[in-house]
Amino acid sequence: QGRGRRRRRVAPLAVSPPPASERGEEPLLRGIFEIGKRSCDVVLSARRLRWSPIVPESPAGGTGREEIIEMKDVFSVKLKRRRFVGQKKGGTLLGITIFKCLHKEENKLTDCAVHLNNLSEDHCNSWFRHLKEILNGFQNRPKSLKVFVNPSSHKREATHVYYEKVAPLFKLADIKTDIIRIFIDFVFCVGGDGSVSEVAHGLLLKAQIDAGKGTDYIPAPVRASVPLGVIPAGEAKQYCYILSVICFKSLWHIL
Template identity: 45%
Template sequence: MSEVEDDLREESTKRTNREKRSMRKSREKREQERQQQQVEEEEEDEQSECVVLRGIFQLGKKSHDVLLTQTRMTWTPITPETPTGEPCIQQPGVVLLQDVFAVKVKRRRAAGKQSGGPVLGVALFCAQRKGRRLEEETLHFHNASSEHTHTWYNKIKELLTGFSRPRYVKVFINPSSHKKESVHIYREHVAPLFKMADVCTDITVTEKKGHALSVMKECKLDEYDGVVCVGGDGSVAELCHAMVLRAQLDAGSPEEPVKQALPLGIIPAGSTDVVSCSVHGVRDAVTAALHIILGHTQQVDMCSFWSLGQLVRFGFSAMFGFGGRSLARAEKKRWMPSGRRREYALVKTLARLRPEDCQLSFLPAKTSNKNLCEHRNQEQDPDSEGEESWTTNQGLYLSISIMSIPCLSPHVPRGLAPNSRLANGSASLIAVGNTSRSEFIKHLKRYNSSSGQFSFSFVETHDVSAARIRPQSVIGWSEEESEEDGDSNSRSSPIIQSEGAAFPWNIDGELVEIAHEVLIRVHPQLITLYGEEVDEAESTVSCSCI
């Protein structure tokens, strides 16, 4: 009886195992059918998108079924059925044509030959995104048929011409930027990509400050699709200023700023490159070049800076007080390497920290979120025009900054003005009131972190459409200032000098000395830059001097 029970139990176990295997195979088959249906649906979507070409190419060591539509290329490996007769499902590869910047016919050439040779297929040159960077990637599609290869080459070339991309650009190279590497950067990293993408160039190597401005006033801009600057923030500031002035000249509007139709591309070759980082996220020449080649554009706000009714310049950012004094000291030490020069100026200015006695007025942006300090007395500016409601604060300030872009950099990944955007029609006003040196240093250190740099009672921030800084006394600065002054004195009174002394301003990294009040107005989307809006820049080791 026990043997019969054992046989029945064994038979039941075998039957259960067979049922489990059958169920597992059924599930696998359903999953394969689902994947096959998904592939077929994707192919149907591609076909509904208007299939242009379909053919066989070899990628690596496997043959692939390649499909070309108006917007993409997809390829699926051609694989035999498994021994059980079940198809092997694989996900197709995809490349969007919007990421392809060049297509070439591949040939096998003999050594020393520059042309000719048997056809091997087509090569696609694409921009592949890796984090915030764009990198060049090459896809090789092999096919020995000359007719087949040229049919695909001509069609892909035709589709690529449908994208709005520059074909002829004016290039300005500042050979003196940073470590004098700009010419090398352009030749090694940018020129080969431009050549591959069939972007023609007209190059000017600037010889002195103001050279780009003079060339921009005279050249025939209607011949170009864009302008490219290879240099640091100073070169970018000069060229942006020149482009807006040229737009005013062409429009016959000397009073009001006019939007420049041509986009500007920035190849970073400076020490900080805040404008480039703000539209690329990295200080990388290849990334910047690929944004230009692919025609990625971003509308960007700019500011105009006025004094005594006269235009000083157009720009993106300005620093008064600590930022201006630091730059002025750095400019006196141009013989130092840039990194040491910045650290020297920073430490020296911190050691001789002084407040500025001035009247700060601002016109809040319509969508602004104001963080007002309770200890500031506010009143309406009697000089305000029309219905504009200005807010005015009077007091001692260690630093006043106004920025229409985030001003990202490797040293400050979140930017000097993290709440600002490239094209929101407003600027960030950051006013740092009088405080101790130690508290001010805490504020500066927090720029290296992700937040909290404005979480101090002596710091106020506003989103503004205009601002006015009016010094109440002529406050100067000097390298001969006594270092023995007590810290209490630096917190209570400004340094008074003779009439006519100029105040150092840091406008887009350039030192500008202005003796009177300055009016700043924001002009929405005044210029177009090649790039895209980013929230944070790629970070590097920050300054360790504070």
């Protein structure tokens, strides 16, 4: 009875894609590095770098407590080399250094480095390429910046703060910078009452902060060091008219 009948082809089962929570978790590389003087089993995925110390005394050769770095928190990766004094290129390869951001406080960040030590050139170069590809895949990260530095800001320490603390981090992250130094002798506002009030408030607030005073209650505020000029150009100009004498004096000072 079964002769002459065509066999039906069974379609292969469709493989459903992994859930969104697991995407990017597929291991890209796995290897052994020395981290903090301990041999560690290191696994790299598109989202995370995970490692755990290898415990030789374990019967199954297991691992210890796992540590994780989110790749979104990594801002730079460099090959680590030992160089002699004055040597700028080459040197003995020691491994890979990963630089990441840490949330020190609610609105403050700090940086730290994690060293993955391995003397194999091929091993480190392969990992370095994969790490760089992941970092380059973050499209929202800037490749170049225009930086405005006010040399008079914060007791004239802004330039020192930038070149000593900020610029090295931009260099580590391979971000090109164009520095513009701003020397402000005068602030001029063209607008109505709201604009004038905001600018005046900002100048006074900066003066109190630079003087080391609190900003919640200021019975005797410090005078702003930068003069404010006003040209009334809004719908409501009551505040501007009150300051009309100052406005004309400011304009005359500039001209």
